[in-house]
Amino acid sequence: MTADEDERRRAFETLYRITLPSIRSYARRRAPDDLAEDVVAQTYLTAWRRCDDAVAGGLPWLYRTARFTLANHQRTERRQLRVTQRVADTSEVVEPDGTAAADDRSLVLAAIEQLSEDEREILLLVYWEHLSVKAVAVVLDCRPGTAAVRLHRARRKLRDALSDPPGSERSTLPHIRTHTAEVPS
Numbered sequence: 001m002t003a004d005e006d007e008r009r010r011a012f013e014t015l016y017r018i019t020l021p022s023i024r025s026y027a028r029r030r031a032p033d034d035l036a037e038d039v040v041a042q043t044y045l046t047a048w049r050r051c052d053d054a055v056a057g058g059l060p061w062l063y064r065t066a067r068f069t070l071a072n073h074q075r076t077e078r079r080q081l082r083v084t085q086r087v088a089d090t091s092e093v094v095e096p097d098g099t100a101a102a103d104d105r106s107l108v109l110a111a112i113e114q115l116s117e118d119e120r121e122i123l124l125l126v127y128w129e130h131l132s133v134k135a136v137a138v139v140l141d142c143r144p145g146t147a148a149v150r151l152h153r154a155r156r157k158l159r160d161a162l163s164d165p166p167g168s169e170r171s172t173l174p175h176i177r178t179h180t181a182e183v184p185s
Contacts, residue, residue: 031070
């Protein structure tokens with residue numbers, strides 16, 4: 001093994017050791033355990049193949065890679081579901097339960113479901129993954145200013161959805177504390 005290969009291996013091992021808990025948590029919050037472990041494995045396989053980029057990009061690069069990997073899995077699952085539905089020749093549409101949410105958590109979850117996938121993702125990256133706007137920009141492959149605007153819009157839509165949840169008469173809702181994210185200059 002050459003000195004460069006040995007240095008590359010050590011850099012990857014350090015990156016893996018430091019970031020594995022975060023990437024594993026990210027995947028587990030978004031997928032069942034078996035799929036989450038596949039996402040983690042594929043993320044680090046990609047990181048090994050692109051070691052220089054992964055080491056330079058650090059955790060935001062890995063989050064972005066995990067996000068793409070998970071999106072690929074989800075697209076595959078949706079395609080398989082459509083094929084299964086066509087084969088079974090079912091035209092049933094499962095309607096969500098229209099009953100009013102009984103507790104604050106249900107209200108928040110219902111409000112989050114009203115958001116687009118991109119809006120949910122940016123909020124989850126900031127609040128669950130505790131990423132800065134600059135790091136979110138790396139994950140989403142956009143400029144920090146663009147990420148800040150997207151975060152602002154997602155927060156506003158979540159507040160609007162919470163202030164007037166479906167099936168209720170402007171009920172009292174929990175106060176949602178907004179995360180103050182740094183916007184780089």
